[in-house]
Amino acid sequence: MTFTVAIVGRPNVGKSTLFNRLVGKRLALVDDQPGVTRDRREGDAYLFDCRFRIIDTAGLEEAFDGSLEARMRRQTERAVEESDLVIMVIDARVGVMPIDEHFAKYLRRGKTPIALMANKCEGKVGEEGLMEAYSLGLGEPIPFSAEHGLGSSDLYDVIKEHMTRAVEEKASSDVFEKSEPIKPAPAMAAKAAEAKAAEESDSEDDEYPEDEFEGFEDDGEGRGPLQLAIVGRPNVGKSTLINKLIDEDRLLTGPEAGITRDAIAIEWEYRGKPLKLVDTAGLRRRSKIEDKVEKLSASDTIRALKYAQVVALVLDADGVLEKQDLTIARTVIDEGRALVIVVNKWDTCKDKDAVMQRVKDRLQTSLPQVKGIPVVTISALKGHKLNKMLDTVFDIYDVWNIRLPTAGLNRWLAELIERHPPPAPGGRRIKLKYITQARTRPPTFAISCSLPEDLPASYTRFLENNLRETFDMPGVPLRMHMKKGD
Numbered sequence: 233m234t235f236t237v238a239i240v241g242r243p244n245v246g247k248s249t250l251f252n253r254l255v256g257k258r259l260a261l262v263d264d265q266p267g268v269t270r271d272r273r274e275g276d277a278y279l280f281d282c283r284f285r286i287i288d289t290a291g292l293e294e295a296f297d298g299s300l301e302a303r304m305r306r307q308t309e310r311a312v313e314e315s316d317l318v319i320m321v322i323d324a325r326v327g328v329m330p331i332d333e334h335f336a337k338y339l340r341r342g343k344t345p346i347a348l349m350a351n352k353c354e355g356k357v358g359e360e361g362l363m364e365a366y367s368l369g370l371g372e373p374i375p376f377s378a379e380h381g382l383g384s385s386d387l388y389d390v391i392k393e394h395m396t397r398a399v400e401e402k403a404s405s406d407v408f409e410k411s412e413p414i415k416p417a418p419a420m421a422a423k424a425a426e427a428k429a430a431e432e433s434d435s436e437d438d439e440y441p442e443d444e445f446e447g448f449e450d451d452g453e454g455r456g457p458l459q460l461a462i463v464g465r466p467n468v469g470k471s472t473l474i475n476k477l478i479d480e481d482r483l484l485t486g487p488e489a490g491i492t493r494d495a496i497a498i499e500w501e502y503r504g505k506p507l508k509l510v511d512t513a514g515l516r517r518r519s520k521i522e523d524k525v526e527k528l529s530a531s532d533t534i535r536a537l538k539y540a541q542v543v544a545l546v547l548d549a550d551g552v553l554e555k556q557d558l559t560i561a562r563t564v565i566d567e568g569r570a571l572v573i574v575v576n577k578w579d580t581c582k583d584k585d586a587v588m589q590r591v592k593d594r595l596q597t598s599l600p601q602v603k604g605i606p607v608v609t610i611s612a613l614k615g616h617k618l619n620k621m622l623d624t625v626f627d628i629y630d631v632w633n634i635r636l637p638t639a640g641l642n643r644w645l646a647e648l649i650e651r652h653p654p655p656a657p658g659g660r661r662i663k664l665k666y667i668t669q670a671r672t673r674p675p676t677f678a679i680s681c682s683l684p685e686d687l688p689a690s691y692t693r694f695l696e697n698n699l700r701e702t703f704d705m706p707g708v709p710l711r712m713h714m715k716k717g718d
């Protein structure tokens with residue numbers, strides 16, 4: 233059991249900004265347009281020595297039957313139920329609104345402890361709102377500025393107090409941080425939080441280093457949950473698929489267009505193996521991006537690709553692998569992620585053979601460097617072949633994680649060179665001596681080469697293809713580095 237904090241409040245008060253600050257990476261969307269934060273999202277939050285789970289919810293809106301607001305409210309109710317502490321956020325610059333009062337009343341009725349936060353308190357403009365906040369009957373408001381990172385130390389005090397109480401009550405201290413709380417001076421607090429956030433996001437990046445290679449060393453393999461992103465253009469059926477997969481209405485589906493706008497992480501188990509889903513909005517053609525929200529969503533999708541290990545690119549059987557789909561596919565490969573092509577709406581597809589042929593042709597011509605990208609056909613609507621899809625996802629994940637023994641690799645290299653020696657430009661034979669697997673995720677190999685600059689790219693490609701075939705590594709990006717050695 234992890235201590236869980238839910239952030240609630242009407243739209244535009246700064247919930248997403250707060251969430252981002254605490255989680256330390258830009259998972260949620262931030263925008264001036266009310267209601268941008270539509271679905272709940274969760275993350276691991278850090279505040280000095282406190283670690284907790286945080287849930288960002290859609291705006292608490294008054295319910296109108298069957299409307300988006302009503303469903304958003306249900307999501308919020310669920311988040312509140314699941315949390316140990318609720319932080320209700322108001323906008324101190326605007327002051328207390330009737331809707332704030334309405335939801336304060338609603339929250340007061342529940343059992344979950346509530347903390348009140350007056351956000352946007354930087355400067356003098358927020359002072360009045362901060363005073364008004366007392367009228368909500370939720371105790372002393374925490375003055376805060378999510379945008380400027382002020383007030384972390386006050387927030388820390390409140391969270392720590394509730395965590396400590398929860399530990400005492402539940403007597404299960406093992407799940408909480410054991411380190412002694414060290415409370416920095418308020419002025420240092422914001423800086424410390426920022427440094428912490430930077431550190432966290434750095435270490436995130438470390439997991440996927442750029443195409444750098446530092447000698448023949450191992451990267452270690454911690455296997456957490458498989459992180460899967462489901463991407464694709466609007467309307468291909470991503471939301472339908474996700475809903476079917478998790479069998480829970482955490483994501484809001486419905487007639488409203490483009491409802492799944494940003495990255496949301498959901499975790500569950502498939503056949504006993506943990507799977508974390510990063511849902512993403514459909515990538516739209518840039519020229520069709522009309523408003524700011526759509527723009528954000530597109531770049532968020534690209535980000536989600538980066539955080540995912542396996543990417544399922546969903547296509548509509550009605551129009552497979554168009555230019556934009558191929559762009560996504562190429563990005564996935566360039567980022568070193570494993571790709572699975574998912575052809576959806578197979579139930580209504582008339583000429584199945586023709587569609588499959590087209591998919592194969594397009595992959596062959598547009599992504600020739602990665603042979604064997606898996607293609608699965610599903611019907612998200614009917615729930616057909618979803619297990620096959622997930623099995624494929626886990627299979628390719630295994631290949632992506634593969635670790636080949638150095639002895640076997642060197643035997644392969646020696647035999648290959650014997651049969652197909654490297655070229656001898658200007659009469660100087662290029663010697664390839666040793667090979668080792670430098671990294672996994674994706675499989676990355678290093679070869680010591682007497683004249684790395686002179687080795688033609690075509691020969692490297694030949695090596696790659698042969699390696700892929702020999703060691704059975706279809707569909708994943710491979711990397712090969714030539715390292716100077718004699």
Ligand code: GDP
Binds near residue numbers: 247376379
């Ligand atoms: P949400 O809808 O409640 O999740 O609100 P957002 O996090 O999307 O923020 C709404 C707007 O308020 C954005 O334009 C933010 O940049 C802005 N905002 C968030 N926190 C602060 C703050 O502390 N001070 C000020 N001045 N603006 C903020």
Ligand code: GDP
Binds near residue numbers: 464466469576611
């Ligand atoms: P998203 O924009 O990618 O999230 O797409 P949605 O999940 O909202 O689906 C768009 C439309 O395609 C909806 O009307 C779905 O009911 C429909 N759809 C989704 N999957 C299937 C499928 O497997 N077969 C059929 N026939 N329709 C589907």
